[in-house]
Amino acid sequence: MTTIKATMPGVFYRRPSPEADPYVAEGAAISEGQTIALIEVMKTFNEVKSEVSGTVTKFLIDDGDEVSMGQDIIEVDGA
Amino acid sequence: MRVLVANRGEIALRIIRACHEAGAEAVAVYSDADKDSRWVQLADAAEHIGKSAAAKSYLNADAVLAAAKASGADAVHPGYGFLSENAGFARRVRQEGLIFVGPPAEVIEKMGDKATARRTAVEAGVPVVPGSGPVTDAGEAETVAADIGFPLLVKASAGGGGRGIRPVHDASELAEVFATAKAEATAAFGDGTLYLERMVAEARHIEVQVLADDHGNVVHVYERDCSVQRRRQKLIEEAPAAELGDDVRAAITSASVRLAEYVGYRNAGTVEFLLAPDGEFYFMEMNTRIQVEHPVTEVVTGVDLLAEQLRIAAGEPLSFSQGDIALEGAAVELRINAEDPGNNFVPTPGELARFDLPGGPGIRVDSGFVAGDRISPFYDSMLAKLICWGADRQQALARARQALAELRIEGVSSTASLHGELLGDPELAGGPVHTRWLEGRLG
Numbered sequence: 001m002t003t004i005k006a007t008m009p010g011v012f013y014r015r016p017s018p019e020a021d022p023y024v025a026e027g028a029a030i031s032e033g034q035t036i037a038l039i040e041v042m043k044t045f046n047e048v049k050s051e052v053s054g055t056v057t058k059f060l061i062d063d064g065d066e067v068s069m070g071q072d073i074i075e076v077d078g079a
Numbered sequence: 080m081r082v083l084v085a086n087r088g089e090i091a092l093r094i095i096r097a098c099h100e101a102g103a104e105a106v107a108v109y110s111d112a113d114k115d116s117r118w119v120q121l122a123d124a125a126e127h128i129g130k131s132a133a134a135k136s137y138l139n140a141d142a143v144l145a146a147a148k149a150s151g152a153d154a155v156h157p158g159y160g161f162l163s164e165n166a167g168f169a170r171r172v173r174q175e176g177l178i179f180v181g182p183p184a185e186v187i188e189k190m191g192d193k194a195t196a197r198r199t200a201v202e203a204g205v206p207v208v209p210g211s212g213p214v215t216d217a218g219e220a221e222t223v224a225a226d227i228g229f230p231l232l233v234k235a236s237a238g239g240g241g242r243g244i245r246p247v248h249d250a251s252e253l254a255e256v257f258a259t260a261k262a263e264a265t266a267a268f269g270d271g272t273l274y275l276e277r278m279v280a281e282a283r284h285i286e287v288q289v290l291a292d293d294h295g296n297v298v299h300v301y302e303r304d305c306s307v308q309r310r311r312q313k314l315i316e317e318a319p320a321a322e323l324g325d326d327v328r329a330a331i332t333s334a335s336v337r338l339a340e341y342v343g344y345r346n347a348g349t350v351e352f353l354l355a356p357d358g359e360f361y362f363m364e365m366n367t368r369i370q371v372e373h374p375v376t377e378v379v380t381g382v383d384l385l386a387e388q389l390r391i392a393a394g395e396p397l398s399f400s401q402g403d404i405a406l407e408g409a410a411v412e413l414r415i416n417a418e419d420p421g422n423n424f425v426p427t428p429g430e431l432a433r434f435d436l437p438g439g440p441g442i443r444v445d446s447g448f449v450a451g452d453r454i455s456p457f458y459d460s461m462l463a464k465l466i467c468w469g470a471d472r473q474q475a476l477a478r479a480r481q482a483l484a485e486l487r488i489e490g491v492s493s494t495a496s497l498h499g500e501l502l503g504d505p506e507l508a509g510g511p512v513h514t515r516w517l518e519g520r521l522g
Contacts, residue, residue: 009428010456011132019269042417042426042460066131066457 002052004074010041012067029055039067054078080393083147086158087137088447091118094156097385106150108143110136112455118447126150131457137161140168147177154178154392163368164191180392182345182367189342190365194236200362203341205334208361210276217254223275224253230278233260237268246278281513282353285320287335288376290387291344294396299332300382301406303375306514316372316412318379321472321511327358346391347384374445374466375410409472411479416460419492428456432490437482441468454491462493476508
């Protein structure tokens, strides 16, 4: 079990735009370097890329919530 | 009057100051992140409206309206950004029996939709960039493009702020760019509607400030040049536009008044144009609110735009007529943002450890912050606007250089170093530049 942490403070989004599907769903497989979320910092959108490969077991933060630097955001299994 | 200030940062403070000068009370609103901010302290009352994320506070119409009612406000000033150009919000404010400091909701709607705004400008006899209506497929695009000519731009109807625009340099590129743009627009805006527009090379961004009251008075307050842009974000604005010429000035300002009259405009607004090197100008859009760069107009005309906004909102006539205002001197505004120009303009939230602001003759600083404030990641990156007035453009630029030399910002990065370089650039000092100048210079 690995936890992906926020690399910057801002607002956390699971989808590329409000109407789009989430980048990844809970239970989905992800690979290293894959974009898994966005963090908005001062109206700039930054892609969050996974540093690990594995299966997303849990999002620890809701879409649109505030996130602080270093906060745990996603649990990944099998990494 | 008791005015709810539905905004944050320097424009909230600007509105509060205008209220106090007019003998009105100002009620601030604030998110979690802005609880201890300077504008909240300087307001007569303050209402908490939600969490730090803008969608949960300053963009939340329900929360802002609830704050207006709870505070006993009888007017709402939306500032710029956030809910300022949200027609539904303006309508709800009025339905609650409150004054919206801005134009009627129908006018916001009309000018907020690009295609409608363009059609309205044509009806009002204001020139627009040669272009098309909605284009459905690449085949139709080829037919339309032949009439418009190359180079041209493919634009998303639902885009804005520079998003959803792609250049096409010649006919061979058209089909592919059109297909890509359609896919992008569908993904980004949920609407794949596209239109084509001629690309005006080496154009300047010239905008005209207008004011209109309930008594039939519609005036312009001259123009601003906002051509120094990066990714359509303005970094330096000037008034008046250098080397514009009396004929073009007369034509562009009267076109703006004509449009404002035609749409039944009320309160403060800005009509934005592209000005081609040959002196032809084309309507781009109308912003139905006060703008960030309004101070340069104030310092070269002596017109207090916020004071006039409040007068108009209260049903009073403008305090002056067109013949009363004249241009005096020149002004330049530097938008100092918490971004690192040495690292692709990455935003840098953090604590404003040091914040020494400049002063002296002709210098005005509009900022919502003081040293020790935390510059939060939740909102835009603007730290301060330095507005520098001189008897002529050269003096204004010289004072701007002096102001930058006095400015000390520590704890976050800022664009001040870039502003310093630009003010030292002989091209900018020598006269007007076009909207692609800065991007070309940055490489």
